[in-house]
Amino acid sequence: MQRMFIRCGIVNLNTNSFVAWKTVRRLFAEKTRPLTAIERQERFRDASSELISSIAQPQTAGGLASEISPTSATIPLTDAAVSQQASNVFEIPDVSVSSEVTRDKTPLPFEDIPGPVALKIFEKYWKYVPLLGTQLICSLLINRLTLGQLKWNRNVMPLKYLFNRYGPIVRIHGPISGDIVMIHRPEHIAEVYKQEGEAPVRSGIDVLQHYRLHYRKSRLPGPFTMQGTEWTELRGNLDKPFAQQLTRYFGKLEMTCDELVQRIRKIRNRQDEVPGDFDQDLSRWGMESFSILLLNRRLGFLEPSGLNAASEPARIIEALTSAHLYLSRCESGFQVWRFFETPYIRKLFAACDVIDGVIGKYIRQAQNKLRNRSASTYQEKNSTADNVEDNGSPILDKLILDQEMQPDDISTLIMDMIILGVQATTNSEAFLLYYLARNPRIQRQLYEEIGALMPSRGSELTQYSLKKMPYLRACIKECLRLRPAFPYVTRVLPKSITLHGYVVPKDTYVIMANQISSHREENFEDPEKFKPERWLSNNTERGEHQAFSSLPFGYGVRSCLGKQMAETEMMLLTAKLIREFRIEYDYADIGSNYMVVNVPNKPLRFRFVDRD
Ligand code: HEM
Structure with missing residues (x-):
C-alpha cells in the first residue's frame, strides 16, 4: 500500500486515481485521537475496498471537473497520515491505472520540423542574393551570421550545434536552393537509405564541377x-x-x-x-x-x-x-x-x-x-x-x-x-x-x-594473413568511427518519406551526420574512447541499428567505390x-x-x- 502511495506521489494523477487518493486521504484525515492498531487496520481495509470500487466505476467528466483543483493533482510524499502507517503493510490487489488518451499518429507537415527560425526573416530577401555556395555551406554560414552563435571552424561543430538546439531532425530553410533536412539518429539514416532507390543522388563538390564543366569544358x-x-x-x-x-x-x-x-x-x-x-x-x-x-x-x-x-x-x-x-x-x-x-x-x-x-x-x-x-x-x-x-x-x-x-x-x-x-x-x-x-x-x-x-621482421604478408587479423580490422573501424574521413553523407530523396513523425517531401536534400551518430552515447558506450573491442564479433554491445551508427564509407549502391582498396592499404x-x-x-x-x-x-x- 505504502509502495503504491509513493508510486502515486511522483506522478500526476489521472481521474480514477485522483478519486482513489481523495478516498484514502479522507479516511485517514478524520481522526480526532490516535488510532489503535486494530482501528488502523479496519480503516485501511475500508479505504482499500472504497478505493477499488472507485477505480472500478468510472466517474462522469462533470463530477470530476468540480473536484479536481489544478494544484492538488500531485500527491505529496510527506503526508503525515501516510507516514504514520509506515510500519503497517496492507495488501491490496494490484490495479493498473492507464490513460485512455489516444494519440494522433498522422505525420506532421514538413514546415513543422524545428530549425533556425531567424532564417525565415531573411527568406524574402534571399532571392536578391546571388547563389553563395553549396546548400550546406551557404545555409550554415547564414545561420552563423543571423544567430551569431556559430563559429565556423571547418569541422562538424555547426551540425552539432544545430542538433543540440533543435533536436534529432533539423530543417534549414534554403529558399535559394531548396530546404535541407539534417538527421543523425541511426533509425532515421536507415530509413533514408532504405528509400534511396536504384540510382541515388547525392550532392557534389561544386568547385570541382565548375572546373570540369566550365573551365575544362x-x-x-x-x-x-x-x-x-x-x-x-x-x-x-x-x-x-x-x-x-x-x-x-x-x-x-x-x-x-x-x-x-x-x-x-x-x-x-x-x-x-x-x-x-x-x-x-x-x-x-x-x-x-x-x-x-x-x-x-x-x-x-x-x-x-x-x-x-x-x-x-x-x-x-x-x-x-x-x-x-x-x-x-x-x-x-x-x-x-x-x-x-x-x-x-x-x-x-x-x-x-x-x-x-x-x-x-x-x-x-x-x-x-x-x-x-x-x-x-x-x-x-x-x-x-x-x-x-x-x-x-x-x-x-x-x-x-x-x-x-x-x-x-x-x-x-x-x-x-x-x-x-x-x-x-x-x-x-x-x-x-x-x-x-x-x-x-x-x-x-x-x-x-x-x-x-x-x-620475423621481414615476414611476408598475404591477403589471407590479413583476413586472420580481426583486431587490426577492428582498430581501423574504430578509428573511422571516431574520425570518419567525411563527417556526413548526403542524399536527395527520390520520394516522400516520414522521419521522426514529420513528412519529408521528395527532392529534399538530406544530410546524414555520420560523425555525430558515431559519437553519441546512446549508440556507443564511452563514445570518445578508442575501443576496437566493440567491433569484435563476440561483443554484445552491438544493437539493431548499430550498422547505421557508423558509416564511414556510406551505404548501399552509392557507397564508396574504394572501400576495399582503402581498407587493404x-x-x-x-x-x-x-x-x-x-x-x-x-x-x-x-x-x-x-x-x-x-x-x-x-x-x-x-x-x-x-x-x-
Ligand atoms: C578511408 C578511406 C575512404 C573513405 C572513408 C571513403 C569514404 C567515402 C564516402 C563516405 C563516400 C560517399 C558514400 C555515399 O554517398 O554513400 C565515398 C564515395 C566514393 N569513394 Fe571513397 N572513401 C575512401 C577512400 C576511397 C578511395 C581510396 C577511392 C578510390 C581510389 C574512393 C573512391 C570513391 C568513389 C569513386 C566514390 C563515389 C562512389 C559513387 O558515387 O558511386 N574512396 N567514399
Missing part, C-alpha cells in the same frame, strides 16, 4: 557528382575490376609499405621522431599505392634518396597538397569564385591542371598501347593473370575500351579519386597511427595478433609498421580540421621505436 562533372543511369552503368563496370586489382597487385602494395618503413628509418631523428610534415610521407605512400592499383605503374613517390623538386612525383605531391588546401577554401565561406576568378580558385585550377596533365599523359600512353590491339585480343590476353604487367592497367584499359568514356571523362574520374579517395585514406591512416600511439595497451594487443602471423601498412616499430606520440591531443576531408590538426610527430 569537359562532358562529365566527376564521379562524386555524376548521377542517374550514366553513373550506375560506369559503377557497374568498375566494381569488379577494383576488387580484382587488389589481388593482382598485393605484392607491389606490400613493397610500397616496405619503402615507407625504410623512409621512416631515414627521416627520424635521434629520439626516433619523424618530422612534423610526416603527413607528406603518408601522402606519398597513398599516391604510390594508388598509381600501382589504377595505372599499374611505380611512379617512385617513396624514392629512398628523396624527391627532386622538379620530378614528376614531387610535382604531383605539391599539386595535391595545394589542390586540397584551395578546394577547402573555395568550398567553405562565401563562394565569390562563382562570379569572378579569385586567387584561391586560380591556385586550385593550377593544381588540378598539373594532376590532370600527368593523368592525361598516362591515359595517352595506355591508348597508344591499346591502339594496335583489338579489343578481343586484349580480353583474351587479360584473362591470364601473369601477363598484366605488359598489358598496362586493367582498370585504365577497361575505361579506355568503354565506348562511352572519353579520355577527359577518365581523367576526371581518376582525379577525383586522387583528390578525395587518396586523401581520405592517408588521413585516416594518420589518425589510426595516432590512436595506436595514444593507446599502448591496444597497440600491444595488436602487435601480438600481427606478430603471430609475421613471426591501411591494414597492410599498419601491420608492417606495428611489426617493425613501437609507435609513440608525446605532444598535445590531435583533433581534426574539416578540409572537405577530416585532417589531423597538429603535426604528426610520431616516434617510431624499433622493436627488438
Whole structure:
C-alpha cells in the first residue's frame, strides 16, 4: 500500500486515481485521537475496498471537473497520515491505472520540423542574393551570421550545434536552393537509405564541377557528382575490376609499405621522431599505392634518396597538397569564385591542371598501347593473370575500351579519386597511427595478433594473413568511427518519406551526420574512447541499428567505390609498421580540421621505436 502511495506521489494523477487518493486521504484525515492498531487496520481495509470500487466505476467528466483543483493533482510524499502507517503493510490487489488518451499518429507537415527560425526573416530577401555556395555551406554560414552563435571552424561543430538546439531532425530553410533536412539518429539514416532507390543522388563538390564543366569544358562533372543511369552503368563496370586489382597487385602494395618503413628509418631523428610534415610521407605512400592499383605503374613517390623538386612525383605531391588546401577554401565561406576568378580558385585550377596533365599523359600512353590491339585480343590476353604487367592497367584499359568514356571523362574520374579517395585514406591512416600511439595497451594487443602471423621482421604478408587479423580490422573501424574521413553523407530523396513523425517531401536534400551518430552515447558506450573491442564479433554491445551508427564509407549502391582498396592499404601498412616499430606520440591531443576531408590538426610527430 505504502509502495503504491509513493508510486502515486511522483506522478500526476489521472481521474480514477485522483478519486482513489481523495478516498484514502479522507479516511485517514478524520481522526480526532490516535488510532489503535486494530482501528488502523479496519480503516485501511475500508479505504482499500472504497478505493477499488472507485477505480472500478468510472466517474462522469462533470463530477470530476468540480473536484479536481489544478494544484492538488500531485500527491505529496510527506503526508503525515501516510507516514504514520509506515510500519503497517496492507495488501491490496494490484490495479493498473492507464490513460485512455489516444494519440494522433498522422505525420506532421514538413514546415513543422524545428530549425533556425531567424532564417525565415531573411527568406524574402534571399532571392536578391546571388547563389553563395553549396546548400550546406551557404545555409550554415547564414545561420552563423543571423544567430551569431556559430563559429565556423571547418569541422562538424555547426551540425552539432544545430542538433543540440533543435533536436534529432533539423530543417534549414534554403529558399535559394531548396530546404535541407539534417538527421543523425541511426533509425532515421536507415530509413533514408532504405528509400534511396536504384540510382541515388547525392550532392557534389561544386568547385570541382565548375572546373570540369566550365573551365575544362569537359562532358562529365566527376564521379562524386555524376548521377542517374550514366553513373550506375560506369559503377557497374568498375566494381569488379577494383576488387580484382587488389589481388593482382598485393605484392607491389606490400613493397610500397616496405619503402615507407625504410623512409621512416631515414627521416627520424635521434629520439626516433619523424618530422612534423610526416603527413607528406603518408601522402606519398597513398599516391604510390594508388598509381600501382589504377595505372599499374611505380611512379617512385617513396624514392629512398628523396624527391627532386622538379620530378614528376614531387610535382604531383605539391599539386595535391595545394589542390586540397584551395578546394577547402573555395568550398567553405562565401563562394565569390562563382562570379569572378579569385586567387584561391586560380591556385586550385593550377593544381588540378598539373594532376590532370600527368593523368592525361598516362591515359595517352595506355591508348597508344591499346591502339594496335583489338579489343578481343586484349580480353583474351587479360584473362591470364601473369601477363598484366605488359598489358598496362586493367582498370585504365577497361575505361579506355568503354565506348562511352572519353579520355577527359577518365581523367576526371581518376582525379577525383586522387583528390578525395587518396586523401581520405592517408588521413585516416594518420589518425589510426595516432590512436595506436595514444593507446599502448591496444597497440600491444595488436602487435601480438600481427606478430603471430609475421613471426620475423621481414615476414611476408598475404591477403589471407590479413583476413586472420580481426583486431587490426577492428582498430581501423574504430578509428573511422571516431574520425570518419567525411563527417556526413548526403542524399536527395527520390520520394516522400516520414522521419521522426514529420513528412519529408521528395527532392529534399538530406544530410546524414555520420560523425555525430558515431559519437553519441546512446549508440556507443564511452563514445570518445578508442575501443576496437566493440567491433569484435563476440561483443554484445552491438544493437539493431548499430550498422547505421557508423558509416564511414556510406551505404548501399552509392557507397564508396574504394572501400576495399582503402581498407587493404591501411591494414597492410599498419601491420608492417606495428611489426617493425613501437609507435609513440608525446605532444598535445590531435583533433581534426574539416578540409572537405577530416585532417589531423597538429603535426604528426610520431616516434617510431624499433622493436627488438
Ligand atoms: C578511408 C578511406 C575512404 C573513405 C572513408 C571513403 C569514404 C567515402 C564516402 C563516405 C563516400 C560517399 C558514400 C555515399 O554517398 O554513400 C565515398 C564515395 C566514393 N569513394 Fe571513397 N572513401 C575512401 C577512400 C576511397 C578511395 C581510396 C577511392 C578510390 C581510389 C574512393 C573512391 C570513391 C568513389 C569513386 C566514390 C563515389 C562512389 C559513387 O558515387 O558511386 N574512396 N567514399
